[in-house]
Amino acid sequence: MDTRRTFIKQGSLLGVAGIINPLEIFAQPKLKETSKEKTKWSDGSRMVVSISMQFESGGQPENAESPFPQNLEAGYKDLPAETWYQYGYKEGIPRMLDNWDKLGIKVTSHMVGTAVLKNPDLAKEVVDRGHEAAAHGMNWSSQYNLSYEDEKKFIKDGAEAIKKTTGFNPVGYNANWLRRGENTLDILQELGFKYHIDDLSRDEPFIIQVKNKDFVVVPYTLRCNDILLIEGKSFSTDQFFNQVKAEFDQLYEESEFKKRQLSISFHDRIGGSPQMVKTAYDLVRYIQKHKGVSFKRKDEIAEMTLFDKLTIKD
Incomplete structure (x- = not known):
């Protein structure tokens, strides 16, 4: 107590003497201002949106899962x-x-090999209209449980079906339900792929080491995915719109200082319905009203990521 009284008394005397303002003695110390360095994509975009269009129908196994009761x-x-x-x-x-x-x-x-072979003209039209063709396996069977050589053939056959049909050499990969195996990334690197999307761990692309070489991860989404929300949870189109909008709004706010990517996924038989296409149109128009947002194919994102010195490396 004596120490505090002495401190106040000294402060009062100094104030009277005009040396300091006594109120300043108890003022909160000024925090050192910290400036956040704005982080943008290497092309100057504030934020990037990546849309997936799954080309799967026609490649499904017999009696595949559907909206109908599984009581056949x-x-x-x-x-x-x-x-x-x-x-x-x-x-x-x-x-x-x-x-x-x-x-x-x-x-x-993301194209399934057998679906492409069943509808080659449509697959080629996708590429002819300027979109990326990425590999999605040869069919809907699992690959995580295959041997190294069998999985390699599975991936290679699917990619070759795409290249033969469309003329596009796929550099990106998506496993069935994202379930890659322990050998998948090594195989992709060996076959010349540049990126995969079977990862939910970040909201921006990053680089990992595969066979001692850089390999890009372009994160995918379940939160903004029609097969999970519309088909799996029976969301209405309004619910889907609001969920994706909320995701975009938050990421856009963060993108002022961090590299941010929004992923949205549509499946041919779900996202291609009239109601969902109208919803997708409204979503994209909403997003396009925001300054600095660009829409990019995933191969473009991977290429930028590889040559950006600010890319996160895991």
Whole structure:
């Protein structure tokens, strides 16, 4: 107590003498101002949006999962479910392609090899209209449980189906339900791929080491994915719109000082429905009103990431 009284008394005397303002004695110390350095993409974008368009229908196994109850007796073919998948290439992809043209954006289409071979003209049209063709396996079977050589063949066959059909050499990869195996990345590096998307750990692309070489991770999404929200959780289109909008709004705020990427995913038989295409149009138009936002294919993102000195390396 004596020390505090002495301190106050001395402060009062100094104030009377005009040396200091006594109120300043108890003022909060000024914090050192810290300036955040604005982090932008190497092309000057404030934020990047990446849209996926899954080209899968036609490559599904017999009696694949669908909106219909899974109560079909063994030995019978699920004929209505087949028509649900057919919608993907008869209506879904063509409608989405027109929508992307209307919006003036390019997307990445993850293509299943057998789906491409079943609908080669449509697959080629995707590429001819300026979109990226990325590999998505030869079919819908799992690959994480394959031997090194079998998995390598599985990936290579799917990529070659795309190249033979469209003329586009895929450099990006997406495993079925993101479930890659322990050998997948080594195989992708060996086959000349530049990136994969089977990773949910960041909201910006980053570089990892695979076989002692740089390999890009362009993060994917489940939060802004129609197969999870619309088909899996029965979201309405309004709910889907608001969820993606909220994701964008937060990332856009963060993008003032951090490199941020928003991923949105549409599947041919789901995202290609009239209601979802209208919702996608409204979403993209909303996003396009924000300054500094660019829409990029994932191969473009991977290329920028490889040559950006500010890229995170894990």
